[in-house]
Amino acid sequence: MYLVCRFFLYFLFYSFCGWAYETILCSVQEKKLVNRGFLQGPLCPIYGVGAVAVILCLSPLRHDLLLLFFASMLLTGCIEYFTGYLLETLFHAKWWDYSHFRFQLKGRVCLLGLLAFGTFSVVLLTGIHPWVERVVGAMPRYLIYTLGGFFFGIFAVDIVFT
Numbered sequence: 290m291y292l293v294c295r296f297f298l299y300f301l302f303y304s305f306c307g308w309a310y311e312t313i314l315c316s317v318q319e320k321k322l323v324n325r326g327f328l329q330g331p332l333c334p335i336y337g338v339g340a341v342a343v344i345l346c347l348s349p350l351r352h353d354l355l356l357l358f359f360a361s362m363l364l365t366g367c368i369e370y371f372t373g374y375l376l377e378t379l380f381h382a383k384w385w386d387y388s389h390f391r392f393q394l395k396g397r398v399c400l401l402g403l404l405a406f407g408t409f410s411v412v413l414l415t416g417i418h419p420w421v422e423r424v425v426g427a428m429p430r431y432l433i434y435t436l437g438g439f440f441f442g443i444f445a446v447d448i449v450f451t
Contacts, residue, residue: 294437295425299344300337301440302421303413307336327376327384330447335372339365343410344418351414361410362403369406373397 311325311333326333343361350357374397376384388396425433 291430291433294433296341296345297437297441298425298433299418299421300334300341301332301444302337303340304332304334304337307333307339310336328447328451330443332444332447335369338372339368339406340413340418342368343413347410348414354411354415357414358407358411362407365406365410366398366403369402370394370397 308326308331312323312331315323315325328334342364346364347357347360350360373383373385373395376382383396386396387393387399387402390399390401392400428436
């Protein structure tokens with residue numbers, strides 16, 4: 290249960306970072322504040338899922354940066370494509386559309402995005418996550434359980450109300 294709580298906290302942290310990245314990027318592009326994501330709260334779960342998947346699946350590659358980069362492009366590209374497909378199928382709406390980009394696939398993924406996520410993944414595993422892991426690892430178990438449970442409750446309420 291301890292590892293589940295730790296990884297849930299990682300998921301939340303990276304979901305928040307993804308939301309901040311998307312919100313800043315889209316707000317600058319549209320020259321007005323744009324709240325990205327489909328939840329009410331400041332989370333883009335696809336970023337949390339992607340980051341946790343990269344951490345769990347690709348950490349052994351962190352010393353081979355070129356292989357890590359391309360493996361990350363493949364892994365995160367699959368996650369983005371199938372998430373886009375699932376959201377379109379379930380909600381009959383598109384949360385993102387890359388159809389105006391060159392080298393895209395059904396508007397769900399594009400080469401530019403894959404290059405960005407490959408780069409983000411290398412930075413994640415070589416710089417950001419070791420620091421996050423140390424911070425979370427320094428917390429007492431009861432705090433990890435408490436934060437995990439508290440934020441899971443908030444996350445669940447957000448999903449229900451969204």
